[in-house]
Amino acid sequence: MQRTRRIAILICLLLLPSVALRLFTAVYPFFNTIWLSFHDWNPAFPPQQFVGLKNFQALTRDIAVTGSISFTVLFVTISTLLEIVLGMAIALILHRAFFGRGVVRAINLIPWAIPMVVAAIGFRWMYDTQYGVINDLLYRTIEVKVPWLVDFWGARAAVIATNVWKSTPFVGLVLLAALQGVPQDLYEAGRVDGTNRVSAFFYITLPLIMPQIVTIGLFMVVWQLAAFDLVFAMTGGGPGFATQVLAYRIYQVAFTALNFGYASAISMVLFIVVGIASIIGLLLFRKVEVSL
Structure with missing residues (x-):
């Protein structure tokens, strides 16, 4: 009995640093954000003032926030659907046996390996109306220039297309792994x-791969709901609030x-959106598991 107690104490002591780190980096910031969302606080003009639901009421009248919510939903929905469809196409191609398949698989991962900020700056140049590569190709083929x-x-289309180009290889890699787990006897x-x-x-x-599709879809939805670096480096949320995400x-x-x-009140709105998306994804995953 004494030895069991010592082992339990030792386990608690070993886990204590990890638990303390998680409390400090996740739990405390979350509850502090909830607390701040009910206050008016500008660090340049202290102190904090309790305002109740005033911040949340202001959200309904803020065009920038409502526009950000609408584009965030549009951005995440279209991006995720395109990434799954194109990722499935890539996975099916790379699953087939052909000469140089290993090299092609490695090349496929290049867009995903490029940092998002680098990709955003590169596409910002490519989408430029005057000297961008994309407009140059459009003008050479159909003599049209689009002020992207x-x-x-x-x-909006440019931001979504860049995000899809960047993230699709990762989705394709996950779906390729799922395809390789399908028994060949079923095809025979x-x-x-x-x-x-x-x-x-x-x-x-x-x-057979539907659980993996739902899983990667849920992952991409939650991941892209918090997208920041692409918009920051590519458009700065413009023109106006067109490409501004939450x-x-x-x-x-x-x-x-x-x-x-x-800002804390807006963060709570983002948290609610992520929570709703996660619940829907988990229900879909459970339904797929039951049906299979």
Whole structure:
């Protein structure tokens, strides 16, 4: 009994640094953000003042915040759908046997390995109306120039396209690993029954890798809800509030206006959005597991 107690104490002592680090870096900031969301606090003009739900009421009248919410949902939804579809196409191609497949798989990961800020700056130059490569190609082929980063929907399309280009290789890699786990015996049995490649994909491959698709989809949704660096380096949220996401709006309010209370309220909205997306994803994953 005494030895068991000593072992338990030793385990607690060994876990204490990790628990303390997690409390300091995750739990405390979370509850402190909740506390600040009910206060008006500008560190340049102390002290804190309790304002109740005033910050949350101001959110409903803030065009920048409502616009950020709408574009965040649009950005995450379209990006995730395109990443899954294109990632599946890449995975199917790389799953086939051909000469130089290992080299092609390595090249496929290059966009994902490039830092997001580097990719954003590069695409900002490529989308330039006057000397950008994309507009130059459009002009050479159909004699049209699109003001990508100064047009409302053009800037949105450019940001989403850049994000998809950057993240799709990672999704393709995950789905490729899922494809490699599908037993080949099922395909052989399907060929005996007269199934072609299309029917084999929809009736064999897709149902078996659906849990992985839902998992990577949920991961990308949660990850991209907190997107910041792409918008910061590529458009700065412009033109106007066209490409402003919630994370970037929080940065502007907190570190430009120094309104920490209002920024905390926006952070709680982002937390609620992430929570809703996570719950939906977990329900979908449980449904897929049950159906399989």
